[in-house]
Amino acid sequence: MLTPDEQHRSPEDHVVFLSLGSNLGDRRRQLQRALDLLSQQMTIEQISSVYDTAPMLVTEQPRFLNLVCRARTALSPHDVLALLKSTEQQMGRTAGIRYGPRVIDIDLLFYDALVLDTPSLTLPHPRIAERAFVLLPLAEIAPAFVHPALNRTVADLAQQVAEADVQPMGPLFSSTG
Numbered sequence: 001m002l003t004p005d006e007q008h009r010s011p012e013d014h015v016v017f018l019s020l021g022s023n024l025g026d027r028r029r030q031l032q033r034a035l036d037l038l039s040q041q042m043t044i045e046q047i048s049s050v051y052d053t054a055p056m057l058v059t060e061q062p063r064f065l066n067l068v069c070r071a072r073t074a075l076s077p078h079d080v081l082a083l084l085k086s087t088e089q090q091m092g093r094t095a096g097i098r099y100g101p102r103v104i105d106i107d108l109l110f111y112d113a114l115v116l117d118t119p120s121l122t123l124p125h126p127r128i129a130e131r132a133f134v135l136l137p138l139a140e141i142a143p144a145f146v147h148p149a150l151n152r153t154v155a156d157l158a159q160q161v162a163e164a165d166v167q168p169m170g171p172l173f174s175s176t177g
Contacts, residue, residue, distance in 0.1 A: 016042070016071050016080055017109040017142065019125075019134045023055065024103045027065040030091065031172055034104050035069065037087045042073035042080075048137035050172050054165035056131075061101045067172060068109070068137040077111045081121050084108060109134065113148040124149055129157050132164030140168075 018038070022030035028050065035044055046069060053064040073080060084106040091104045109125045116123040124147055128134055138145075139158035146153055 014073050014075070014112055016073055016111050017068060017138060017145075018071060018084070019066065019068050019105075019107045019109055019131075019138075021053070021064045021066040021105045021133065022103060023062040023064040024101050028172065030104050031065060031067055033091060034087060034106060035172075037090060038069075038071070038083070038106075041083050042071040042075065044069050044071045046070040046141045047172055048140045050169040051133060051137050052167045052169050053133040056133075058097060064133065065169070066133040066137060066166075068134065068141060070141055077108070077114060077116060077123060078118075078121060080108055080111065107134075109138065110145070110148075113146070115148050130161070132158075132161035132166045135161050136164075136166050136168075 020031050020034050022034075024030075031050065035047065038044065048068045051066045053066050055061050055064060075083065088104050088106055093103050093105070096102065107125055108121070108123065109128055111123050114123050125134075128138075128147065129150060135154065135158040139154045143155035143158075144153055147157060150157070
């Protein structure tokens with residue numbers, strides 16, 4: 001027998017958090033376009049501010065603009081990953097230097113509180129705790145969300161990376177259009 005909560009669940013009842021970044025072309029427009037494309041397959045519920053971020057590991061490249069969004073979807077975790085990769089390709093992302101410049105990069109951070117480790121997908125994203133460009137925007141929209149593998153809140157994790165070169169730039173969409 002279904003509980004009252006289960007009876008009222010919509011088919012889009014999986015909560016996912018995505019990280020988006022761009023450091024080529026019109027970075028702000030790339031982020032907007034990616035969200036527009038993703039919103040055709042999932043419901044974007046919340047979008048963090050945009051953050052200007054120094055590149056990691058491969059430092060001789062343009063700075064990134066990053067944001068995090070919360071969405072609802074009926075897709076399975078692997079189908080979400082396929083959607084993200086398809087969206088990147090549709091936007092012109094091509095294979096290149098790992099951690100190098102890119103038109104768009106979209107990562108699946110969390111899928112509900114699922115912990116998963118398969119050859120094609122690890123959840124939560126394995127490098128969240130070391131990435132200020134993920135944690136600071138994520139803490140803006142979901143500070144109390146508990147990382148299911150580390151058992152720490154996003155706000156707590158964000159405090160450990162707060163000194164990184166990640167600067168808030170305000171909302172992606174201006175109120176004037």
